[in-house]
Amino acid sequence: MICNPWGAEHINAHRALRQLSRKLSGAGLHVLRFDYFGAGDSAGDMTQTDLRGWENDIKSALAELGSITGSRRVSLIGLRLGATLAAKVAVSLDPGVNSLVLWDPVVDGRAYLDELYAASRVVPTADGQLVSRPLVLRPSDLGGGYEILGFPLTAGMARELKELNLVALTPDLLRRTLVVLSEPQVYCCTLGMVLGASDAVAPTIEQIKAFRCWIDPWPNVGASPVAIINRISQWLT
Amino acid sequence: MSGGTNERAIIFGAEKSLIGIVTQPLPVPSGERPAVVILNTGIIYRIGHNRMYVALARTLAEAGHMVLRFDMSGIGDSDNRNDGLGPLDANLADIRDAIDWLAATLRVRRVVLVGLCSGADHAILFAGSDCRVAGVVLIDPNLPTHGPGYFGRRMLRWRTWTNFFSGKGLFWSFLRRKFVRTIEITREDEGVQWQNPISNSQLLHAFQESAKVGIQMLAIFTGGSRDAHKVLMNLVQRKGNERLFRLKYFDRNDHTFTFEVDRNRLSDEMMQWLRQTGF
Numbered sequence: 001m002i003c004n005p006w007g008a009e010h011i012n013a014h015r016a017l018r019q020l021s022r023k024l025s026g027a028g029l030h031v032l033r034f035d036y037f038g039a040g041d042s043a044g045d046m047t048q049t050d051l052r053g054w055e056n057d058i059k060s061a062l063a064e065l066g067s068i069t070g071s072r073r074v075s076l077i078g079l080r081l082g083a084t085l086a087a088k089v090a091v092s093l094d095p096g097v098n099s100l101v102l103w104d105p106v107v108d109g110r111a112y113l114d115e116l117y118a119a120s121r122v123v124p125t126a127d128g129q130l131v132s133r134p135l136v137l138r139p140s141d142l143g144g145g146y147e148i149l150g151f152p153l154t155a156g157m158a159r160e161l162k163e164l165n166l167v168a169l170t171p172d173l174l175r176r177t178l179v180v181l182s183e184p185q186v187y188c189c190t191l192g193m194v195l196g197a198s199d200a201v202a203p204t205i206e207q208i209k210a211f212r213c214w215i216d217p218w219p220n221v222g223a224s225p226v227a228i229i230n231r232i233s234q235w236l237t
Numbered sequence: 238m239s240g241g242t243n244e245r246a247i248i249f250g251a252e253k254s255l256i257g258i259v260t261q262p263l264p265v266p267s268g269e270r271p272a273v274v275i276l277n278t279g280i281i282y283r284i285g286h287n288r289m290y291v292a293l294a295r296t297l298a299e300a301g302h303m304v305l306r307f308d309m310s311g312i313g314d315s316d317n318r319n320d321g322l323g324p325l326d327a328n329l330a331d332i333r334d335a336i337d338w339l340a341a342t343l344r345v346r347r348v349v350l351v352g353l354c355s356g357a358d359h360a361i362l363f364a365g366s367d368c369r370v371a372g373v374v375l376i377d378p379n380l381p382t383h384g385p386g387y388f389g390r391r392m393l394r395w396r397t398w399t400n401f402f403s404g405k406g407l408f409w410s411f412l413r414r415k416f417v418r419t420i421e422i423t424r425e426d427e428g429v430q431w432q433n434p435i436s437n438s439q440l441l442h443a444f445q446e447s448a449k450v451g452i453q454m455l456a457i458f459t460g461g462s463r464d465a466h467k468v469l470m471n472l473v474q475r476k477g478n479e480r481l482f483r484l485k486y487f488d489r490n491d492h493t494f495t496f497e498v499d500r501n502r503l504s505d506e507m508m509q510w511l512r513q514t515g516f
Binding site for chain 1: 244246258279280281282283284286287288289291292313314459460461487488489490491492493494495496497
């Protein structure tokens with residue numbers, strides 16, 4: 001089962017995640033992609049969501065997948081925020097999930113928020129130029145927070161994101177975990193050190209230089225991180 | 238399902254390869270009111286930039302319109318077609334498949350096509366070819382750079398010929414551009430060169446055909462350019478055709494409607510236009 005990233009990252013990555021799902025299904029695996037509440041085609045909007053709700057959505061989707069396929073073994077694949085949420089669910093359901101793939105996970109929620117805020121300060125103007133400007137505040141009666149890359153990030157969601165800490169989950173991570181990194185990341189190095197030092201888990205951490213599919217692909221429209229897709233497929237099958 | 242609307246996923250097309258989401262008002266209206274079909278922008282899948290088409294579809298459905306937003310072949314969750322059509326023809330065939338599905342399944346008789354950028358181009362190129370299209374909402378469409386009789390008029394200008402013999406003007410600048418680009422694309426670090434696959438004459442014909450068969454049009458242009466009015470008026474030419482067009486400039490908008498206030502304005506503008514045109 002594939003867990004999406006947040007907001008604009010989800011839209012940008014949709015093509016790659018579909019390709020991953022087709023690769024896996026071609027290899028004989030049932031695959032479920034789904035949208036969290038308030039995201040994609042699902043009901044609601046982003047102002048009505050929270051991370052705890054999205055974790056429950058992952059659990060509901062797992063139940064649905066089991067019900068549709070009758071399969072007793074399940075792997076969770078998550079990209080960016082989806083990876084972090086997948087890890088949280090996997091830990092909470094252990095031994096309900098057999099293996100876990102964390103693709104460029106959000107390791108430190110505070111750093112992720114800073115990254116989102118920084119990206120949102122560079123905005124396109126009417127004539128197509130990119131300029132720096134302050135974040136756009138949202139009305140407090142509509143959940144507050146900011147507009148981030150075209151999506152509302154409410155104050156409540158920002159608080160939850162800030163508390164995310166993948167490193168803290170490592171002692172409980174599944175033995176069969178693959179961490180795939182498209183590029184060196186400071187926080188992922190921290191994760192790697194913790195994972196490497198832990199006796200409890202034996203994860204596979206791999207850096208595979210590839211196109212970061214969650215970033216606005218222009219002008220590489222349609223490009224896909226083929227090496228990562230192939231590696232995940234190979235590892236799972 | 239939310240409020241007074243209902244949403245469901247559909248699979249359609251001859252090969253059942255196209256995927257879309259239908260948003261219906263509750264109770265389901267009769268087939269008299271046009272349904273709205275929202276087309277992809279580039280390769281962004283059916284929810285649109287910033288998920289704008291999801292919100293738009295729900296707003297339109299709450300106002301009583303059936304809405305279909307779908308992925309054209311090879312985009313989002315839809316598979317490629319296997320009928321050998323080229324990309325543009327495949328896109329236009331996909332739109333026909335979508336309208337056929339609405340007609341066969343929901344008894345829709347008329348549709349309004351909505352598109353941004355390439356979606357707007359597809360909407361206008363398709364519109365005149367199918368009598369079920371009653372209106373189009375074109376957001377930042379490509380416009381023909383020159384209208385009918387353009388070259389003939391230029392040939393009659395004295396300046397055209399003085400430019401030609403002095404190495405200036407459009408002819409020579411065209412050759413220079415072509416020559417320079419030929420050199421540039423041989424460089425190893427050259428990025429992808431994007432060219433609009435739709436020709437000027439195709440666009441020109443599409444706009445004229447649309448006006449000829451009386452299709453209502455809302456055209457919205459983001460950014461600061463205000464040239465569209467002149468171009469559109471040149472295209473329609475015939476007296477009385479002006480009533481088919483509503484032209485709006487969203488001066489402060491960026492092309493992909495990054496901000497909520499701009500998306501809300503788009504939604505309001507569309508709602509107002511639909512009401513005023515009797516849709």
